[in-house]
Structure formats: structure tokens, C-alpha cells
Amino acid sequence: MTILAELSEEDLEKYFEHTLEKDQRIEPRDWVPEAYRRTMIRMMAQHAHSEIIGMQPEGNWITRAPSLRRKAILLAKVQDEAGHGLYLYSATETLGADRTDLTERLVTGRQKYSSIFNYPTLTFADVGVIGWLVDGAAICNQVPLCRSSYGPYARAMIRICKEESFHQRQGFELLMTMMRGTRAQRDMVQDAVNRWWWPSLMMFGPPDADSPNTEQSMAWKIKRHTNDELRQRFVDMSVPQAEALGVTFPDPALEWNAERGHYDFGEIDWAEFKQVVSGNGPCNAERVEHRRRAHEDGAWVREAAAVHAAKQEGKV
Ligand code: FAQ
Numbered sequence: 356m357t358i359l360a361e362l363s364e365e366d367l368e369k370y371f372e373h374t375l376e377k378d379q380r381i382e383p384r385d386w387v388p389e390a391y392r393r394t395m396i397r398m399m400a401q402h403a404h405s406e407i408i409g410m411q412p413e414g415n416w417i418t419r420a421p422s423l424r425r426k427a428i429l430l431a432k433v434q435d436e437a438g439h440g441l442y443l444y445s446a447t448e449t450l451g452a453d454r455t456d457l458t459e460r461l462v463t464g465r466q467k468y469s470s471i472f473n474y475p476t477l478t479f480a481d482v483g484v485i486g487w488l489v490d491g492a493a494i495c496n497q498v499p500l501c502r503s504s505y506g507p508y509a510r511a512m513i514r515i516c517k518e519e520s521f522h523q524r525q526g527f528e529l530l531m532t533m534m535r536g537t538r539a540q541r542d543m544v545q546d547a548v549n550r551w552w553w554p555s556l557m558m559f560g561p562p563d564a565d566s567p568n569t570e571q572s573m574a575w576k577i578k579r580h581t582n583d584e585l586r587q588r589f590v591d592m593s594v595p596q597a598e599a600l601g602v603t604f605p606d607p608a609l610e611w612n613a614e615r616g617h618y619d620f621g622e623i624d625w626a627e628f629k630q631v632v633s634g635n636g637p638c639n640a641e642r643v644e645h646r647r648r649a650h651e652d653g654a655w656v657r658e659a660a661a662v663h664a665a666k667q668e669g670k671v
Contacts, residue, residue, distance in 0.1 A: 362386075375576055380506035383449035391575055394568065395505050396452045397466075398577065403443035404461045404468035408642050410436045412476040413485055421479060428525055429482060435518045442515070446507040462647040464634055471558050473636030480533060480540075480547035486526015487600075488548075488555040488593065494519045495589045496559060499579035527596070534601050541601070548597070549605045556620075557628045559586040565625075590618050 362370070367386040374381055381387060387395075410433045417433065420426035444454045460466035471489055476482065497516050503509040533540040560566055560582040572578040580588075590609075597604055608621035630636060 375504055378576070380509065381504050382506045387450075390571075391577075392450050394572060394575070394577065395508065396447050396450050398572075399443050399447045399450075399505075399508055400452065400457045400460070401467050401469070403440045403447065403457070404466060405472065406436045406440035406443065408461075408468045408472045408646060409489075410440075411642055411645055412472055412474070412638075413482055415476055416479055416482050419479070420482075425479075425482075425529070432486070432522050432525065435522065439511075439515045439518070442511040443508075446505075446511050449507045458650055462643055462650060464643060467632060469558055470628060470631040470636065471554050472642060473631050473638045474550070474554050475638055477550070478543050478547060480530070480543040481551070483526045483529035483533065483544065484547040484551045486522050486524075487530055487596070488526075488551050489558070490519045490523040490526060491593065491596075492555045492558045492589050494523060495592065496585050499585070502576075502579055504576040527600070530600055530602075544600075545602050548602045552604045552606070553623060553627075554631075556586055556589070556623055557631075559583075559589065561625065561628070562623075587617055590620050594618055 368388065371381070371385065371387060371391075374385070381391075413429060414433050417426060417429050420429050444457065447457060448454060457466065461468065471492075476485070494516055497512050497519065501509055501512045501516060503512065530544050533544050560569075563569055563581045563583045566582050569578060569581050573581065594604070594609070594611075606621045608619060610619050612619045631639070634640075
């Protein structure tokens, strides 16, 4: 620590670059450029907010789950998302962020969360499709982040990905069960797939050409792949899964391209993405308002916990 304090900014920067070159982790004790710190906090906070807001669409179905088994599974899944949010808020604190401030930014619309959680969950099939496609897209995006340069984030990702992969399987199993059911159940699954497919592709972020952060984040090894690379990987993974399930994706341009060795797919509606990200999606206002109310209703718990902690330390 003393040695680090004696180093010039130039040496610290060299040390930072050297750590990245060697593919080693940046840790909370290390000096980082201010822009790296800001980028990491933005990305981790947006991810944490997504996990917490992401509890709402499926949480809506806990009281209406069709059986005790499905209710128990859904409760456990939604609780896992809360846990993910908490690790990630803790990870932002290692870079000097303040969780109360981040929550304030979320409920006042100054910080983003994933666009996907601004769509409504209309039937129970949506719970299965969120598990299959939304958790599937999250895994596809987050597995490479287990090798992200910031140690606390990369380590959080390992556990999060393990849990997300269980979530994805439960979604697929739910849909498989519905597809073996009645005609009405199969139609319900296809309808949910039609509504969630395009928003799932938007989760990977804007196309590379319009992604202001990708180049720098790749250079800092925060991101290991571009948005378009991961989106393509997700499409390639999902098509055979849809075939196994017996559903189709709502994209007439979706077709195997032998030359590229990938599926071609149609143009994403980026105007819709921009609308949703800027707060005008179908459920943005409702999601943020719900979060704001829950935060206010929880004030007494935070106060009681703070007094208890102070008592334990003998301060009160
Ligand atoms: N929605 O320059 P880029 C989950 C923003 S967790 C909203 O490409 P970047 C688990 C972006 O922040 C899902 N905003 O940015 C679950 C940036 O904002 P700025 C969340 C988006 O960071 C499952 C601007 O647009 N996962 O699903 C979106 O290099 C089921 C420009 O974009 C993560 O957060 C979007 N879709 O790449 C929970 C993973 N895309 O700078 C419950 C970690 C972009 O204007 C149920 N994050 N923006 O403030 C990442 O991998 C990256 O941050 C990207 C964006 C890939 C999301």
C-alpha cells in the first residue's frame, strides 16, 4: 500500500496496463483510470438494477402459479435474482459507489436497467419463455464476463451464471410440459415466444456500429465479445432448441447460411429499442414506480438494521 502510494500516476497506469496485458484481474486495492472506474460502476449497477427490476415480471405470477411445485420453483428463482442484485451492488461498492445513491439513480430514471423487463407477462407461458430465452440470453452474455478484467465482477458472474443456467433449464422444462399439453397450451407457448423473441435479441445492446462503449470496454477486457457477436451466438444456439420444443421464431428471414456457418436473421426494430431504453416501453413507468414504492416501504427495515448494527458495535 505504501509502495503504491509512492508511485507516480504514470507508473500506476503502466501497472494497470501490464495487469491487463498479462490477463490478470484488477482488484479493489489497485489503481484504475477514472474512466475504467466509471464504466465498471455503470455496467455493474445497470446489471444489478436489471436483476432487481427483473424480479417483477415473473414475480407477478407467484400467486397465480398453476401448482404448488411451479410456485415453489418460481419463488426460488425470483429470490435468486434478488441475491444476484445484492452481490452486484456489493461489487460496485468495492469501487467506491454508494448503493443508496445507485437506487436513487434507478428510481429517478438516471440509470438504466435491461430493456427486456419493460415488457408485460401476459400468461404463465411467459414465465417459461423468460427462463428459456431471457435467462438464455443472459447466460450467453454473462459466461464470457466470468473472464472480465474486474475481479469482484468476474467472480460474481461465476455464481450468477450457475444459477441462471438452472433458471434456463426450468424454463425449458416448463415449456416442454406445456407443449405436451392441450392445443390451447401449445398456442399459449407460441404466442409468448412471438412476443419475447425480438426483445430478447435487443438484450445484447445496440449493433456494434452504434455501441459507444464496446471498443474501450474490449480494450480494457471488461467485455470479451462485441454485442453483435454474442447476439449471433444466441440466435445460433436458440434455433435448434426451438425445433426441439416445436415452436417457431417470428422472423421470416431466419435461415441457415452455410457460407457464414451461422443463421441469418431479420432486422431488429432499433427504434423500439431506443423508445424502451429511454423510458417509453410498455411497462417502464410501472416497473420504476413499483421499485420506488418498495424502497420507501422498506425504509423502516434499513433504519432498524442500522440501529441494530450500531448497537452491536457498542455505539448506541
Ligand atoms: N437495455 O455501448 P453499449 C438478466 C445501454 S440480467 C438497456 O453497447 P455496453 C438476469 C448501455 O448501458 C440482464 N440499456 O453499452 C435475469 C449504454 O448506456 P449509457 C442485464 C442498454 O455496456 C433474467 C448504452 O445503452 N445484463 O437478464 C441495453 O458496452 C431473468 C449503449 O450501449 C447485464 O447488464 C439494454 N438491453 O454493452 C433477471 C449484463 N443495451 O452508456 C431476471 C452486463 C445497452 O448510455 C429474470 N452488461 N444499453 O448509459 C453488459 O454486458 C453490457 O452492459 C451490455 C451493453 C451488453 C448490456
